[in-house]
Amino acid sequence: MISIPPKFDHIEIENKWYSFWIENKFFKSIPDSKDPYTIVIPPPNVTGLLHMGHMLNNTLQDILIRRARMMGKNACWVPGTDHASIATEAKVVENLKNKGINKSEISREEFLKHAWEWTEKYGGGILEQLKMLGCSCDWDRTKFTLDEDMYESVILAFEILYEKGLIYRGYRMINWDPEAKTTVSDEEVNYVEEESNLYHISYQVENSDQKLIIATTRPETIFGDTAICVNPKDKRYKSLIGQNVIVPICGRIIPIISDTYVDIEFGTGCLKVTPAHDINDYNLGIKHHLDSIDIFDDSANLNHHGLHYEGKNRFVVRNEIEDELKLNSLLVKKESYSHNVGRSERTNAIIEPKISKQWFLKMEEISKPAIDNVLQNENIKFFPNKFKSTYKYWLENIKDWNISRQLSWGHQIPVYYYDKDENYIVAKNKDEALHKLNKKGISVKESDLYQDNDVLDTWFSSWLWPISVFDGIRNPNNDEIKYYYPTQDLVTGPDIIFFWVARMIISGYEFRNKKPFSNVYFTGIVRDKLRRKMSKQLGNSPDAVKLIQEYGADSVRVGLMLSSAAGNDLLFDESLCKQGKNFTNKIWNALRLISGWEIDNKLNQSEVNKIGINWYENKFSFTLDHINENFEIYRISDVLMSIYKLIWDDYCSWLLEILKPEYGEKIDPKSKYQINELLIKNLKILHPFMPFLTEEIFSKISNDEKSIVISSWPKKTKYELKTINDFEITKEIISQIRNYRKDKSISFKTSINLFYVRNNRKLPNVEIIKKIALVNEIKESSKDKFNQVYSFIIKGFEFFIPLEENFDKEIELEKLNKDLNYNLGFLKSVESKLKNEKFIKNAPSNVIEIEKKKLIDTKQKIQSIKKSISDLN
RNA sequence: GGGCGCUUAGCUCAGUUGGUUUAGAGCACUUGGUUUACACCCAAGGGGUCGGGGGUUCGAAUCCCUCAGCGCCCACCA
Numbered sequence: 002m003i004s005i006p007p008k009f010d011h012i013e014i015e016n017k018w019y020s021f022w023i024e025n026k027f028f029k030s031i032p033d034s035k036d037p038y039t040i041v042i043p044p045p046n047v048t049g050l051l052h053m054g055h056m057l058n059n060t061l062q063d064i065l066i067r068r069a070r071m072m073g074k075n076a077c078w079v080p081g082t083d084h085a086s087i088a089t090e091a092k093v094v095e096n097l098k099n100k101g102i103n104k105s106e107i108s109r110e111e112f113l114k115h116a117w118e119w120t121e122k123y124g125g126g127i128l129e130q131l132k133m134l135g136c137s138c139d140w141d142r143t144k145f146t147l148d149e150d151m152y153e154s155v156i157l158a159f160e161i162l163y164e165k166g167l168i169y170r171g172y173r174m175i176n177w178d179p180e181a182k183t184t185v186s187d188e189e190v191n192y193v194e195e196e197s198n199l200y201h202i203s204y205q206v207e208n209s210d211q212k213l214i215i216a217t218t219r220p221e222t223i224f225g226d227t228a229i230c231v232n233p234k235d236k237r238y239k240s241l242i243g244q245n246v247i248v249p250i251c252g253r254i255i256p257i258i259s260d261t262y263v264d265i266e267f268g269t270g271c272l273k274v275t276p277a278h279d280i281n282d283y284n285l286g287i288k289h290h291l292d293s294i295d296i297f298d299d300s301a302n303l304n305h306h307g308l309h310y311e312g313k314n315r316f317v318v319r320n321e322i323e324d325e326l327k328l329n330s331l332l333v334k335k336e337s338y339s340h341n342v343g344r345s346e347r348t349n350a351i352i353e354p355k356i357s358k359q360w361f362l363k364m365e366e367i368s369k370p371a372i373d374n375v376l377q378n379e380n381i382k383f384f385p386n387k388f389k390s391t392y393k394y395w396l397e398n399i400k401d402w403n404i405s406r407q408l409s410w411g412h413q414i415p416v417y418y419y420d421k422d423e424n425y426i427v428a429k430n431k432d433e434a435l436h437k438l439n440k441k442g443i444s445v446k447e448s449d450l451y452q453d454n455d456v457l458d459t460w461f462s463s464w465l466w467p468i469s470v471f472d473g474i475r476n477p478n479n480d481e482i483k484y485y486y487p488t489q490d491l492v493t494g495p496d497i498i499f500f501w502v503a504r505m506i507i508s509g510y511e512f513r514n515k516k517p518f519s520n521v522y523f524t525g526i527v528r529d530k531l532r533r534k535m536s537k538q539l540g541n542s543p544d545a546v547k548l549i550q551e552y553g554a555d556s557v558r559v560g561l562m563l564s565s566a567a568g569n570d571l572l573f574d575e576s577l578c579k580q581g582k583n584f585t586n587k588i589w590n591a592l593r594l595i596s597g598w599e600i601d602n603k604l605n606q607s608e609v610n611k612i613g614i615n616w617y618e619n620k621f622s623f624t625l626d627h628i629n630e631n632f633e634i635y636r637i638s639d640v641l642m643s644i645y646k647l648i649w650d651d652y653c654s655w656l657l658e659i660l661k662p663e664y665g666e667k668i669d670p671k672s673k674y675q676i677n678e679l680l681i682k683n684l685k686i687l688h689p690f691m692p693f694l695t696e697e698i699f700s701k702i703s704n705d706e707k708s709i710v711i712s713s714w715p716k717k718t719k720y721e722l723k724t725i726n727d728f729e730i731t732k733e734i735i736s737q738i739r740n741y742r743k744d745k746s747i748s749f750k751t752s753i754n755l756f757y758v759r760n761n762r763k764l765p766n767v768e769i770i771k772k773i774a775l776v777n778e779i780k781e782s783s784k785d786k787f788n789q790v791y792s793f794i795i796k797g798f799e800f801f802i803p804l805e806e807n808f809d810k811e812i813e814l815e816k817l818n819k820d821l822n823y824n825l826g827f828l829k830s831v832e833s834k835l836k837n838e839k840f841i842k843n844a845p846s847n848v849i850e851i852e853k854k855k856l857i858d859t860k861q862k863i864q865s866i867k868k869s870i871s872d873l874n
Numbered sequence: 875g876g877g878c879g880c881u882u883a884g885c886u887c888a889g890u891u892g893g894u895u896u897a898g899a900g901c902a903c904u905u906g907g908u909u910u911a912c913a914c915c916c917a918a919g920g921g922g923u924c925g926g927g928g929g930u931u932c933g934a935a936u937c938c939c940u941c942a943g944c945g946c947c948c949a950c951c952a
Contacts, residue, residue: 391947
């Protein structure tokens with residue numbers, strides 16, 4: 002007999018087994034003859050810390066990968082981190098600022114040195130935290146998006162796409178973050194409704210006394226006005242179209258144009274057009290061939306176009322110009338107005354739409370396979386399916402991807418200029434650039450050659466992730482990429498369906514002509530109990546590491562998995578971890594109980610044990626089928642709930658109670674062996690969810706395999722539904738006897754006799770009933786022999802227990818009448834169905850048969866209840 | 875403004891193509907229970923007119939229409 006400590010010490014056990022797994026290289030994968038099962042991790046920010054979203058996401062991946070490993074696949078989970086250019090650069094800039102260093106005053110090289118120091122200091126912590134969670138990644142494969150090989154892959158991808166003519170440099174209206182001094186993608190702008198003012202400003206019509214009143218929220222942009230636009234159908238202004246107006250303060254003469262874009266109802270129906278600073282105005286500008294005057298510098302201060310406001314901030318100018326307009330009686334009206342203002346997700350600065358020279362990737366052509374393979378032939382499946390419509394909409398309206406960012410931290414754009422900003426060559430490095438130029442017959446001095454200052458959008462490296470981690474960009478025919486690619490499952494959040502998922506699918510087909518993965522599991526967002534997003538400001542985000550330390554990794558994993566159907570938000574509450582911990586405790590105590598059973602080799606297996614074990618084996622197989630099916634459709638929380646109930650209810654509450662020897666008695670060797678084997682099977686299906694607990698117990702009770710990690714998933718076996726259904730009857734009978742005891746205040750230690758009315762069926766599991774419900778004898782009998790009985794009917798069997806004392810006729814009658822009423826009501830509904838000619842005519846025969854059976858059952862039941870009532874009276 | 879989705883027990887959610895008794899689970903709750911695995915436990919129990927209204931059907935939580943409320947995504951009216 003092994004001695005089992007009374008408490009499961011998760012901290013010690015987690016450390017012990019994680020080291021053991023690593024030492025034995027169980028998570029290591031190299032290509033072999035087995036089928037690959039591959040997941041690439043969504044790389045977290047290298048300097049980030051583990052939060053609830055990561056825990057949810059990575060627990061899911063670990064569950065999938067551990068199960069695949071047990072099913073005999075070559076399981077490979079590739080971990081890694083992302084350089085997260087905007088977020089990391091912002092942190093480094095801030096850190097330097099605190100040290101009194103301004104980014105603009107140091108060289109790119111110096112800045113990158115600081116950035117690398119920062120990364121080395123704070124980087125990779127998140128991967129250590131994933132180990133605490135139990136994640137079974139192949140750590141030897143850990144990648145960072147700025148690793149040399151990864152960097153080269155990104156640069157090469159740029160070159161390849163450029164050669165294909167898919168990358169171009171163009172002028173575009175971009176979102177400018179004047180604080181971070183960078184462009185941000187459309188996806189990184191948040192629109193918030195804010196209070197502001199609508200200014201009505203008077204413009205003098207040239208060579209006329211007439212005035213035009215325009216309404217604007219941004220009076221400071223009048224320096225960039227290049228037209229006034231009215232709706233061609235607007236009678237008020239029809240005659241003015243084609244004339245000119247004079248822009249207040251700067252005196253520029255601009256035309257009055259017309260376009261149906263202008264809403265007659267809004268404001269005064271006159272729109273001032275500032276093509277350089279508004280996306281809609283920009284589009285109007287292109288359509289009507291207007292000049293575009295950029296009035297801001299990089300910090301959104303006014304430049305020389307702002308005349309006497311030059312150098313002043315846009316919001317300062319807004320106030321000052323209001324005064325100047327007032328002074329000149331040009332401000333007709335100022336009304337408060339609320340509208341949506343775009344703010345940078347990173348710095349919260351108000352976004353300034355700006356025309357800028359940027360690098361773009363043409364998306365329309367290369368994204369076609371991403372539409373077909375998800376929406377038409379389902380080569381890639383989404384779980385849940387509903388995200389396909391979001392995906393579809395985005396892809397069908399896809400815009401070219403602005404891939405350049407005005408940052409230093411990232412993959413520097415491999416473009417070398419040799420003639421101011423106009424002529425350039427795409428090359429991996431300066432030497433190659435010179436070489437390429439030479440070949441073209443262009444002679445350039447090395448000192449005149451300089452690289453583009455911008456870096457690539459972070460997603461331009463992550464979209465290659467499933468390929469580049471296997472070096473499939475640089476060496477497209479290497480053994481690894483051929484073996485592991487396409488990967489199987491991707492687990493990620495729906496918030497990055499466009500940023501990342503769609504683009505990986507696009508790059509997969511573009512670079513390998515194959516999908517990057519077969520299934521995408523979208524997790525929900527982790528929220529608190531009140532449905533609020535977890536956030537630092539609210540302080541409602543639990544400390545992930547603390548949770549693991551307090552409850553244990555297994556319990557936290559179970560807590561997370563208990564209530565998270567794919568795509569559904571998870572309302573996290575610590576009580577979920579507590580439930581996980583209770584489950585841990587339950588299983589641990591089951592082990593303690595079994596371990597305490599001493600074997601008597603002389604004993605033969607009792608009928609009770611035999612029946613009990615046979616039932617559980619059937620129940621296990623039945624549940625295993627269900628579990629496997631649910632795994633196939635990624636209903637992970639349903640899987641866990643099935644296992645939870647199987648172990649807690651069926652194994653612990655029923656089977657262990659059935660096998661438990663009487664006090665002071667021993668157990669027969671066969672039963673002990675079987676109960677042990679069944680526990681091992683339970684542990685195996687639970688292992689993906691609770692790796693540490695299951696390994697600890699497995700190590701104590703299994704002799705065959707070295708570790709549960711590399712053990713095999715239980716095989717599918719046949720089961721008899723009849724065995725399972727019969728046992729359900731048995732459970733109900735036992736339940737009723739318990740009710741009887743409670744009703745009559747009869748101790749659970751006093752044995753009773755149970756009778757049942759003759760029936761043409763054999764009562765199953767008699768021995769079990771006797772043991773569990775403490776019944777002396779179960780006999781066929783007629784009720785007439787007894788004065789008063791407590792009776793109940795289960796699946797055609799009518800049971801009764803003779804009553805001798807504690808008999809309250811009124812209570813008994815009330816109970817019987819209640820039961821009678823229910824059954825009469827039910828009978829009525831069944832009868833009305835069967836009397837309905839249309840039902841008989843139209844319903845399928847099996848449905849009619851069921852109804853008929855119900856009718857007979859219920860009639861019998863009613864008769865029996867009525868008899869009981871009359872017997873009482 | 876455009877699109878997608880949701881509304882089932884106190885809470886979180888199942889409920890597969892309409893049909894196996896008058897809707898299930900987990901948690902929470904109520905009541906009773908502990909000398910012999912576990913109170914991080916055992917046993918029993920209560921609790922829902924399936925958001926409202928209308929329709930199709932022999933039959934609707936399930937399909938259709940409509941109203942109400944909620945959520946998400948996209949767009950960003952000066």
